[in-house]
Amino acid sequence: MYTISLDSVCMMRGDTEIISEINHVFSPGSVTVLLGFSGSGKSTLLKLAAGLLTPTSGVVRVNEKSFFQLKRGEEEAFRKNSGFIFQDAALWANQTVFENVAFPLKVHFPHIFGEELSGKVLETMAEVGYRDKPERRPSQISGGEQKMIGIARAIVSHPKLLFIDMPLLNLDSASEARVLELLKKLKIEGTSMIISSGSSHLVSLLADHLLIIDRGKIVESGPFNVVKRSNHPVTKGVLASVLEHVSSYDDDILNLLEDV
Known part of the structure; x- marks a missing residue:
């Protein structure tokens, strides 16, 4: 840890x-x-x-x-x-989406290769919801799909x-x-x-x-549970902004609305 x-x-x-x-x-x-x-x-x-x-x-x-x-x-x-999920995915344009996801395994776990590596990569891509072909380049998939691949790359090695x-x-x-x-x-x-x-x-x-x-x-x-009840004007403003477009609330979200 x-x-x-x-x-x-x-x-x-x-x-x-x-x-x-x-x-x-x-x-x-x-x-x-x-x-x-x-x-x-x-x-x-x-x-x-x-x-x-x-x-x-x-x-x-x-x-x-x-x-x-x-x-x-x-x-x-x-x-x-550790892993980092970038806001803009930050994928390598000259590599396939499969190669992007496989990168952390190849660098940090060189003993994982062949079918084992392929299995881990494809399993992680499926876990995040990527359904397209693994041999596509980042430029050939949507921005949302790029984001999913960026997430898959960050979690494929199960970081702490x-x-x-x-x-x-x-x-x-x-x-x-x-x-x-x-x-x-x-x-x-x-x-x-x-x-x-x-x-x-x-x-x-x-x-x-x-x-x-x-x-x-x-x-x-x-x-x-403490910060959500803060009376600090900036905190209240930030929380109000976060909640601005919410149309349905669970109990925690309703609690956030208190004193905002």
Whole structure:
């Protein structure tokens, strides 16, 4: 299990501060959902926590060790046991969708090959709902299908920790429901997840902790049941925005409406 901590982390883009003095610990074995208005810095914070971006200042730690001081073997072990689901899928255009999904297995599990590798890849593609031909290129499938392949690539090796950026964006209702059920299954199996999302259904179904972000700063963080009752004006505004297009509510969503 991995504990990810950010100590005084800042991120500049030119003269603009995207992330400002963030201190936070993401506990293992739980699901944290990052919420905030568009442009608040959710995706940048997620990539910093995953070690995909280097902070301008501050330190990102994996189990108390600075991420960028990890030895090669330690970083390889972290990559082997974690996955990242990108908002735009980020598939390799010059590879088939099968090859995209197979990539983590080939890199981190070289002993898996042939029929075993093929079986794992095709099983995972079916699990996320991809029904098209595995030899197609990303340019030959829809944006929603690309997203499904991106999810399959991240979970094919059964990582212990998932970083997930807007997993339901650009998905139809059937695909969205399938992804939610898949993420729920992973949570039950004990997979730690850090998710950037604006989906009320995802928050209600998965969130153990909420992290409210505004203009690159953490406004509020804590257990779902505590933060959803917050009177902080930014938190209330973010939660109201998340709920804006919801037409039917379960009990947790109705609770979110309290004091908003």
